[in-house]
Amino acid sequence: MNPKQYATPVFNYRHPLIWMAVFGVLYVFLIPPFQSPDEPNHFLRAYQISEGHLFPEKTDARLGGVLPRSLDQLVDTFAYLKNNYDSRLSTSSLQYAASIALNSEDRQFHDFVNTAIYAPLGYLPQSLGIFIARIFGGGPLQMFYAARLFNFFAWLGLLAMTLRLLPAFAQIHIALGALPATLVMSASANGEILSNALCWYLIAYFGTHHWRQTQTSGRAHWLLPLLIPQKLITLPLVLLTLWEKTASFKKKALEFTLLCLVSCLVAWYWAATANAWFIAYDDYNPTYRDTQTLNRGVNPQAQLDYVMHHPVVFVGTVSHSLVATTPAMMAHFVGKFGWEKNYLPTAWIAMLWLVLLLLICTVERPLDWPKKAIGATVVIGYVLLFSVTMYALWFKVGANKMDNWQGRYFTAIAPLAALVIANQYLAKYRDKIYTVATLLLVLSNFHMLFMIWCRYWL
Numbered sequence: 404m405n406p407k408q409y410a411t412p413v414f415n416y417r418h419p420l421i422w423m424a425v426f427g428v429l430y431v432f433l434i435p436p437f438q439s440p441d442e443p444n445h446f447l448r449a450y451q452i453s454e455g456h457l458f459p460e461k462t463d464a465r466l467g468g469v470l471p472r473s474l475d476q477l478v479d480t481f482a483y484l485k486n487n488y489d490s491r492l493s494t495s496s497l498q499y500a501a502s503i504a505l506n507s508e509d510r511q512f513h514d515f516v517n518t519a520i521y522a523p524l525g526y527l528p529q530s531l532g533i534f535i536a537r538i539f540g541g542g543p544l545q546m547f548y549a550a551r552l553f554n555f556f557a558w559l560g561l562l563a564m565t566l567r568l569l570p571a572f573a574q575i576h577i578a579l580g581a582l583p584a585t586l587v588m589s590a591s592a593n594g595e596i597l598s599n600a601l602c603w604y605l606i607a608y609f610g611t612h613h614w615r616q617t618q619t620s621g622r623a624h625w626l627l628p629l630l631i632p633q634k635l636i637t638l639p640l641v642l643l644t645l646w647e648k649t650a651s652f653k654k655k656a657l658e659f660t661l662l663c664l665v666s667c668l669v670a671w672y673w674a675a676t677a678n679a680w681f682i683a684y685d686d687y688n689p690t691y692r693d694t695q696t697l698n699r700g701v702n703p704q705a706q707l708d709y710v711m712h713h714p715v716v717f718v719g720t721v722s723h724s725l726v727a728t729t730p731a732m733m734a735h736f737v738g739k740f741g742w743e744k745n746y747l748p749t750a751w752i753a754m755l756w757l758v759l760l761l762l763i764c765t766v767e768r769p770l771d772w773p774k775k776a777i778g779a780t781v782v783i784g785y786v787l788l789f790s791v792t793m794y795a796l797w798f799k800v801g802a803n804k805m806d807n808w809q810g811r812y813f814t815a816i817a818p819l820a821a822l823v824i825a826n827q828y829l830a831k832y833r834d835k836i837y838t839v840a841t842l843l844l845v846l847s848n849f850h851m852l853f854m855i856w857c858r859y860w861l
Contacts, residue, residue, distance in 0.1 A: 422845065426581075444518040450470055500543075516681075525633040528550075528557035528558075532552060532554070574765070578840055599814050604626075606640075683703070685699065701796065728808040733756060734746050751847050755844075764826050766830070769826050
């Protein structure tokens, strides 16, 4: 088998990037401000970083930063839309929001406790957009849309690099990236978009060692220590370096050990830093805590101690919760927008999952079993770390269920999960399946646009 045949694309992946860009821009402007999960707090954190303040401020039992008062005015202008399914975006609201001046000298403390502990790199695109809009005299609304646009095109650019790096898997990457839920989230100011894109790129980078059968030039795996502070649960990705082909076992072992050491040190440092910043609900300033994304009875250190002393009970809690929430997670992963219960119809969700599964069965020369085992270990490690993190930060000590599983939390690891189960049973039908998948993805995004229009504009 000629390895070179896997180094060139089997189709022109630039074409889907064009229509994905069109849908993304439409989502940026069609979805009203702050109607994506935690978007107000992501925007405030991005603005803080755009002013050169990389770390949050902690004062008077509050966590956030001193920012222009006008940013709160902008957030409050659209607050009436959230969880009010009878409300619609009014022209007067947009006009008022557009008229709000930044007035950067008039400042107050803003609370954004859940995003304050995010590492600054994940907000680089949004902060750059805000900075440029501010230079040109834009107001808070213009800065918000600039944050969304820069975030989306940073994600799309990294996706293009990923497709070029691993064309043998490009069709599945396109399908995952073009899912309505993925495009909608990528067109927001969310701080996890860049880290998700970096995960996809690194997974593709490690995958090149299998499909190209050559040692890749460069050392992209050293992006891992930059990624891990953005998303601590990506630490298991370091195991994918075992896929790499190197000149000697000794060199491979040394580099793997060094990367593990650096990655673990970075993870430990940022976890300790974020823990020092974090303020639980019971300790937060009572005047402001009920407006924050905090839950009563949460105590991360006590929760971690509980997990250490009751590992079997914890695994049981995770297992039962996963089973109970799987249908909602599957729907959320492919066809949801906003932080309300806005889902594509069940038929669309079922068809999208079907074409994803069919595409996964069209991969020529899938991973061998040792590589599959490594990939599966990484996926399991990611899920376990996510479970521990979510359990510690969102649920009271010893809680017997976890009901906050959402499909978007697993976007980062989705290509790797697909690689692990990929096979070639339907490889001879690949082009036909991809054609059907493309048509379905385009139509489902049109349907998503229609739903958003009905929800917010009609």
